[in-house]
Amino acid sequence: MISLDLSAVRLGATAVDKTDAIRQVGRILVEAGYIEPGYVDSLLARERVANTFLGNGIAIPHGVPKDRGMIKQTGVAVLQVPDGVEWNPGDRVHLVVGIAAKSDEHLQILTNLTDVLGDPAEAARLAHTTNPADIGTRLSTGAAPAKPAPEPLPDDLPNHFDAVITSPHGLHARPATALVDIAKGFGATVRVRHGNRAGDAKSLIALLNLGVESGATIRVMAEGADADAALAALREAIDTGLEEEEETASAAGSAELPRIDWEGPSIAAVAASPGLALGPVWQYQRGKIVVAATARDPAAELTRLDRAIEASKRELAELYLEVKARTGAGKAAIFLAHAEFLADQGLTDRAKVLIREDARSAGYAWEQSIGEQAKTLAAQQDALLAARALDLRDVGRRVLRMLAERIEDEPKLPDTPVILIADDLSPSDTARLDPALALGICTAAGGPTSHTAIIARSLGIPAVVGAGDSVLDIADGSPIVLDGNSGTLVLIPTDADRANAERARADMATQREAERRACYQPAITTDGARIEVVANIAAPEEAGRAVEAGGEGVGLLRTEFLFLGRDQAPTEDEQTAAYTEMVRALNGLPIIIRTLDIGGDKAVPYMSMPAEENPFLGERGIRLCLNRPELFRTQLRAIFRAAAHGPVRIMYPMISTLEELKRAKALTEEVRLEVGAAPVEIGIMIEVPSAVMMAEELAAESDFFSVGSNDLTQYCLAVDRMHPVLSRQADGLHPAVLRMIDATVRAADKAGIWVGVCGGIAGDPRGVIILTGLGVRELSVSIPSIAAVKAQIRGLSMEQARGLARRALACSTSAAVRGLR
Numbered sequence: 171m172i173s174l175d176l177s178a179v180r181l182g183a184t185a186v187d188k189t190d191a192i193r194q195v196g197r198i199l200v201e202a203g204y205i206e207p208g209y210v211d212s213l214l215a216r217e218r219v220a221n222t223f224l225g226n227g228i229a230i231p232h233g234v235p236k237d238r239g240m241i242k243q244t245g246v247a248v249l250q251v252p253d254g255v256e257w258n259p260g261d262r263v264h265l266v267v268g269i270a271a272k273s274d275e276h277l278q279i280l281t282n283l284t285d286v287l288g289d290p291a292e293a294a295r296l297a298h299t300t301n302p303a304d305i306g307t308r309l310s311t312g313a314a315p316a317k318p319a320p321e322p323l324p325d326d327l328p329n330h331f332d333a334v335i336t337s338p339h340g341l342h343a344r345p346a347t348a349l350v351d352i353a354k355g356f357g358a359t360v361r362v363r364h365g366n367r368a369g370d371a372k373s374l375i376a377l378l379n380l381g382v383e384s385g386a387t388i389r390v391m392a393e394g395a396d397a398d399a400a401l402a403a404l405r406e407a408i409d410t411g412l413e414e415e416e417e418t419a420s421a422a423g424s425a426e427l428p429r430i431d432w433e434g435p436s437i438a439a440v441a442a443s444p445g446l447a448l449g450p451v452w453q454y455q456r457g458k459i460v461v462a463a464t465a466r467d468p469a470a471e472l473t474r475l476d477r478a479i480e481a482s483k484r485e486l487a488e489l490y491l492e493v494k495a496r497t498g499a500g501k502a503a504i505f506l507a508h509a510e511f512l513a514d515q516g517l518t519d520r521a522k523v524l525i526r527e528d529a530r531s532a533g534y535a536w537e538q539s540i541g542e543q544a545k546t547l548a549a550q551q552d553a554l555l556a557a558r559a560l561d562l563r564d565v566g567r568r569v570l571r572m573l574a575e576r577i578e579d580e581p582k583l584p585d586t587p588v589i590l591i592a593d594d595l596s597p598s599d600t601a602r603l604d605p606a607l608a609l610g611i612c613t614a615a616g617g618p619t620s621h622t623a624i625i626a627r628s629l630g631i632p633a634v635v636g637a638g639d640s641v642l643d644i645a646d647g648s649p650i651v652l653d654g655n656s657g658t659l660v661l662i663p664t665d666a667d668r669a670n671a672e673r674a675r676a677d678m679a680t681q682r683e684a685e686r687r688a689c690y691q692p693a694i695t696t697d698g699a700r701i702e703v704v705a706n707i708a709a710p711e712e713a714g715r716a717v718e719a720g721g722e723g724v725g726l727l728r729t730e731f732l733f734l735g736r737d738q739a740p741t742e743d744e745q746t747a748a749y750t751e752m753v754r755a756l757n758g759l760p761i762i763i764r765t766l767d768i769g770g771d772k773a774v775p776y777m778s779m780p781a782e783e784n785p786f787l788g789e790r791g792i793r794l795c796l797n798r799p800e801l802f803r804t805q806l807r808a809i810f811r812a813a814a815h816g817p818v819r820i821m822y823p824m825i826s827t828l829e830e831l832k833r834a835k836a837l838t839e840e841v842r843l844e845v846g847a848a849p850v851e852i853g854i855m856i857e858v859p860s861a862v863m864m865a866e867e868l869a870a871e872s873d874f875f876s877v878g879s880n881d882l883t884q885y886c887l888a889v890d891r892m893h894p895v896l897s898r899q900a901d902g903l904h905p906a907v908l909r910m911i912d913a914t915v916r917a918a919d920k921a922g923i924w925v926g927v928c929g930g931i932a933g934d935p936r937g938v939i940i941l942t943g944l945g946v947r948e949l950s951v952s953i954p955s956i957a958a959v960k961a962q963i964r965g966l967s968m969e970q971a972r973g974l975a976r977r978a979l980a981c982s983t984s985a986a987v988r989g990l991r
Contacts, residue, residue, distance in 0.1 A: 191249060610652035612634050763820055764855070
């Protein structure tokens with residue numbers, strides 16, 4: 171534990187405003203040798219995306235995780251402002267405790283701070299003391315007048331430890347999900363106590379209802395055979411940090427634009443995502459979901475509810491992977507939390523009671539259960555935790571759609587660019603937006619740290635939030651300016667406003683526009699090597715969008731969209747129609763159709779798949795298809811029928827042995843002859859280490875390889891890519907993964923076949939260079955990434971790429987790879 175150096179305590183200070191106070195405490199940290207001067211800006215950056223006010227006149231400014239390299243050593247400084255300084259409207263701070271933390275050595279000081287928070291008289295004494303030792307002693311040792319030990323509460327458990335929650339937004343959805351996931355791995359009863367309330371550590375809703383804020387002390391308790399192991403695992407998780415660095419929102423008000431003094435009447439909102447938009451308003455209204463109030467057959471309703479919940483879990487798994495591929499694991503992690511809501515036993519139990527005892531329909535019962543829990547969350551005093559009610563309603567609505575009798579007035583965005591205005595947007599709403607059509611987002615409610623705001627930033631959509639209900643009265647089609655840097659909505663822009671907006675937008679969009687203009691040009695390096703850039707798609711309408719974005723074909727069609735969210739498998743005709751629509755939309759460009767990859771993180775109720783101890787090592791991908799040949803044959807017939815309309819390639823997922831590939835090819839050839847179709851190229855996904863080790867033998871039986879870097883990373887590093895704590899370690903640029911890709915390419919070159927990559931690293935700027943240098947000839951990426959990836963390749967030489975690839979292969983960690991220049 172560290173002690174507070176009294177030389178880092180300044181008494182009797184005055185501060186003009188919060189920024190001035192933070193700069194003063196930052197200077198103390200610099201003078202004490204704890205930080206480099208640049209870290210002061212990091213303290214201010216944290217303040218723009220998180221509220222560091224703890225209560226009782228105490229604030230704890232600290233920097234953003236990415237700047238920890240500017241911390242020389244862990245240290246704490248205190249600025250005492252007896253007259254106080256306004257931190258937030260209505261919040262006045264007298265003790266500014268600046269923290270520079272390289273590790274967890276400062277946690278005891280935070281624990282002592284939370285003790286002060288519960289003692290207003292002690293906080294007032296420290297705010298006006300003239301002896302720095304009073305502050306030093308109190309924060310270093312927690313010494314205060316002795317108080318009687320708290321009486322145990324009825325829900326206390328014998329084994330426990332106390333911990334300070336240092337996540338910047340407290341125990342909100344994502345860190346709480348991490349705790350729940352760990353607690354569920356043990357048989358012991360595990361509870362978390364905060365103040366005089368305790369909740370089940372295996373229930374996400376119960377943890378959120380505790381209202382644990384940043385800096386708060388919690389007690390983690392356990393009872394049972396493996397209680398000690400559970401507590402040890404939970405302590406380690408809390409000590410190492412439950413919040414991924416990637417999750418921390420970037421500063422909403424970053425200086426991408428010079429500040430503009432708008433002339434027209436405006437509304438002051440909260441800046442949530444930087445950028446500027448000029449365009450017509452479109453008021454977003456959700457469709458009304460109508461459910462029956464009662465039902466005659468409770469057993470049937472219970473089955474309907476279970477199926478809807480399971481199907482929603484599958485949807486969330488798909489959405490997680492989609493958002494992760496586009497924006498990273500941190501931004502996508504909210505959908506892991508959404509899935510955890512659906513695993514909450516209390517939520518489903520309440521709905522099932524209404525079905526059994528009150529003869530309610532599944533839809534009505536679920537709606538009531540969600541509504542009750544959302545109201546409890548919304549009543550939290552902490553605004554961030556209260557905002558999680560929106561997440562819960564988002565999850566509830568996803569299930570409810572599957573239980574609906576009908577959906578009225580289903581919203582649909584126009585096919586022209588608009589500025590979207592809504593009372594609030596759920597994370598699911600935002601994740602599905604097309605940045606080409608959603609110029610900007612304005613919500614009446616919400617805050618800059620909401621999951622909606624985080625996703626908007628990751629998509630590059632300018633956004634303001636908390637604008638008030640008056641924005642809901644703006645007529646559709648009204649031209650407005652949305653300034654995501656200053657948090658301003660200009661309602662009636664003047665000519666000068668329009669000119670300023672256009673000029674700023676032009677400056678911001680120059681590079682982006684250049685990429686779009688050149689999107690149809692081939693991706694040829696400066697020394698003449700061509701890399702094909704194609705699209706990953708998962709729906710018929712995306713094929714045309716891929717071509718418009720400059721895609722040279724489709725490198726991965728995920729056919730699971732046809733099988734999920736329904737009560738029975740799609741027919742041959744249904745599949746043929748969908749595949750044919752996409753083949754025709756590509757107008758002669760090739761499409762790689764991956765055969766069904768169900769299992770692991772994707773399952774469907776109508777297949778009656780048995781429960782597996784570890785589904786990722788069980789019946790998934792090609793194994794499932796070979797074990798259910800009629801399902802496989804139906805899909806293959808549909809693919810061959812669609813191949814009559816354009817160039818189609820077939821790709822098998824999860825090939826792990828040569829025997830699997832030969833069996834799949836034999837069955838495919840039987841179906842081809844039955845249909846009377848021409849031969850097509852057949853390739854395999856390289857996703858497991860055994861496929862890499864057998865690459866030479868597999869190459870002899872294949873026309874091409876496509877590396878699924880997401881799964882290859884998972885199996886190579888033995889890290890579940892959806893694990894809420896460990897997923898940050900599943901980095902596709904880890905040297906072990908890159909060496910596997912290198913071995914795959916060398917085996918393919920020897921056999922004279924080509925290699926593509928269709929995982930997340932294919933669209934990563936660093937990954938593009940390294941994969942190109944390794945000899946990968948096709949990159950399959952998300953549609954919005956196509957133009958940028960092609961532009962990057964055109965500015966690259968193979969000599970540069972090969973040099974970086976060689977250095978990457980020689981690295982020992984993914985951090986070292988990402989640090990290469």
